[in-house]
Amino acid sequence: MAEYFERLNYTLGDEDTALEHAILPERAKHIVGVAGCGGRLLPLLARSPMRMTCTDISAPQLAFTRLRFALLEQTDHASFMEFLGYQPESSAIRRQSIFQQLNLPSADRRWLAELFRSRDWKAPIYMGAFEQTLQRLAKVNGLFTGRAGREIFRHSELGAQTEYYRSRFPLTRWKAVIALLGNAAVLNSLLYRGSFPPNNLGISSRAAYQQIFHALFTTQVVKESFFLQMLFFGELRYPQGYPLECDPIIFSRARERLQQCELRVVQADILDCVATFADVDFVSLSDVPSFMPQGAGASVLQRLRPALSGQALIVMRGHLHVVQPDSAGFCDITAQYQPVIARETTQLWRVQVYRQTPPLQAFP
Numbered sequence: 561m562a563e564y565f566e567r568l569n570y571t572l573g574d575e576d577t578a579l580e581h582a583i584l585p586e587r588a589k590h591i592v593g594v595a596g597c598g599g600r601l602l603p604l605l606a607r608s609p610m611r612m613t614c615t616d617i618s619a620p621q622l623a624f625t626r627l628r629f630a631l632l633e634q635t636d637h638a639s640f641m642e643f644l645g646y647q648p649e650s651s652a653i654r655r656q657s658i659f660q661q662l663n664l665p666s667a668d669r670r671w672l673a674e675l676f677r678s679r680d681w682k683a684p685i686y687m688g689a690f691e692q693t694l695q696r697l698a699k700v701n702g703l704f705t706g707r708a709g710r711e712i713f714r715h716s717e718l719g720a721q722t723e724y725y726r727s728r729f730p731l732t733r734w735k736a737v738i739a740l741l742g743n744a745a746v747l748n749s750l751l752y753r754g755s756f757p758p759n760n761l762g763i764s765s766r767a768a769y770q771q772i773f774h775a776l777f778t779t780q781v782v783k784e785s786f787f788l789q790m791l792f793f794g795e796l797r798y799p800q801g802y803p804l805e806c807d808p809i810i811f812s813r814a815r816e817r818l819q820q821c822e823l824r825v826v827q828a829d830i831l832d833c834v835a836t837f838a839d840v841d842f843v844s845l846s847d848v849p850s851f852m853p854q855g856a857g858a859s860v861l862q863r864l865r866p867a868l869s870g871q872a873l874i875v876m877r878g879h880l881h882v883v884q885p886d887s888a889g890f891c892d893i894t895a896q897y898q899p900v901i902a903r904e905t906t907q908l909w910r911v912q913v914y915r916q917t918p919p920l921q922a923f924p
Contacts (some may be wrong), residue, residue, distance in 0.1 A: 568620040568675070570597040571688035572786070576905045577603050578804045580875055583897055583913060584609075589869065592834050593844030595621055595825060597688065600846070603804040606813035607633075609842075611822040615833040622670040624684075626825055627703050628805075629661045633818055637811045645683020646796065646806055652681035686795065694787075698794035700740065704733045710792055718781055725777045738773065757850040757881035761910075765880055772907045780905060781843030787906040801905065831860065834867045841869050845876040847909070849883040857883040860892050861914060872916045877909040887899035891916040 573596055582605045584591065588609040595600045595616035605612065616622050629684040631640045635658060643652035643658045659676065675685075679687055686695065701709065708730045715721035725731075742765035759765050782788045783798040796802060804810050826833060830848055834840055843864060860883065861874060874890070876883070894901070894913045901911045 564744045567618075567689055568624060568687065569618070569689045570621065570691070571624060571788075572685040572691050572864075573597055573599050573803070574690055574787070574906060574908060575600055575846065575877070576786075576803075577601075579897075579900055579904050579911065580604060581607065581804055581810075582900045583873065583875055584842055585873075590837065590839045591734050591842040591844070592830065592837070592840050592898070593842075594830055594846040594848060595625040596846065597621060598625035598867070599803055601625075602628055602632060602814055603810050604820060604844075605815075605817045605823075606810045608813075608817050609821055611839075612824070613804055613833065613837075614823070614825045615828050615830050617827065617829055619827060620671070622825055622827055624669055625670055626664065626668055626685075627662070629818070629823065629825070630664055631658075632815050634813070637808050640811065641806060644683070645685040646802060648683075648795075650683075654831045655681045655684075683795075683899065687821075691790065694790040695794035697737075697741070698791055701737050701792060705730045705792075706733075709734065712777070712782055713789075713798065714781065716781060720777075721781060722778050734773075736774065738769045739766055757847075757879070759880040761880060768880055775907050776905075779902065785905040787908070788907050793884050832861050834864055837867045839869045840864075840867050841872045843868075843872065843874045845874065845879045847879060849885065850875055850881040853881070858886055861885045861887055865889060865916065868916050869915070871918065874914040874916075876912050876914075878912070879908055879910070882910045882912075885912075885914075887914060889917060891917050 577600045580593070580600070584604055584607045586607055588607065590611040590613070591604060591609045592613045592615065593604070595601065595614040598614070601612065601614050614625055616625070631643060636641070638657050641647045643655050653674070659673070664672070675687065676684070685691065712724055712729055715724055722740065750914060759768070761768055776782065776785060777787060781800070783800045786796055786801040786803060789796050789801050791797060799806070805814075830845060834843060845860070849860045852860070860876070864874060891914065892912070893915050894911065897911070897913055904911070
């Protein structure tokens with residue numbers, strides 16, 4: 561697993577950041593979250609937290625996170641979009657120019673500059689191992705489903721899209737792609753290097769992916785899913801599916817709130833990091849518990865509890881491996897957010913939301 565976390569695995573990400581943005585209350589006192597590539601936490605600044613701690617055990621991910629926040633703080637929305645690659649017409653020269661103007665830690669600057677030079681200053685959002693894996697899968701998908709598969713993106717209304725999916729989409733050939741996606745050995749060799757958590761859903765991985773994609777094709781307009789765009793085109797082609805950080809209003813609010821927020825980016829295991837605090841009221845765990853040994857994963861809420869304040873919220877995700885934590889002292893409030901979870905544009909995740917319950921007061 562150590563090798564997995566020594567690489568730059570994510571630059572765009574595999575989570576719809578609108579989910580945590582919708583769950584996080586306004587003006588939270590202190591939020592802690594897995595940094596990832598920065599994109600999963602940047603939109604949370606728009607909710608006006610007083611303090612934010614971004615933590616990760618991966619040095620490359622933290623360097624990319626600091627880059628993202630530097631772009632937010634030191635450039636404008638257009639430059640942010642150009643540099644990261646959301647504007648396809650942006651040139652390598654333009655990216656180099658923006659990068660040279662950024663104030664970054666010297667170690668980050670050296671590492672990032674070498675990364676970008678080695679990739680000819682192409683769009684950074686496609687440089688992570690996960691994004692490159694999706695690009696390879698998009699080529700395979702193209703061979704199997706071809707133009708008929710990509711045609712589903714021509715529809716902008718769910719009714720027409722669903723009709724196309726049921727009557728003209730190449731479902732038989734698509735099932736062959738799902739078989740590839742549902743093969744844990746393939747995912748291990750392409751991305752996880754042996755670290756892929758085992759499936760514990762009680763159904764096969766292939767069946768799980770069939771459910772995921774059936775939901776995406778029949779309940780959401782596919783143009784609005786950056787994940788599906790990557791899987792069919794290997795790049796983002798429709799702004800409707802851009803992550804929340806691209807929204808100019810969210811960007812503007814996040815940049816403004818950054819001036820009032822105490823932001824820290826630290827290299828540490830998130831549970832160890834949270835344990836150093838006593839005022840945390842929102843924790844975004846991503847799928848960290850899935851990678852933990854069974855007993856440690858089950859105790860995650862109890863390990864967090866001493867650091868939490870009031871009715872703190874915990875958001876955790878699982879893909880094919882879902883942890884059932886010891887929730888004593890917590891209330892499972894996932895059902896309250898089901899409409900938001902149903903709109904999550906990857907549908908890769910089984911989302912769990914817990915709220916700490918205050919202890920009962922003793923009466924005289």
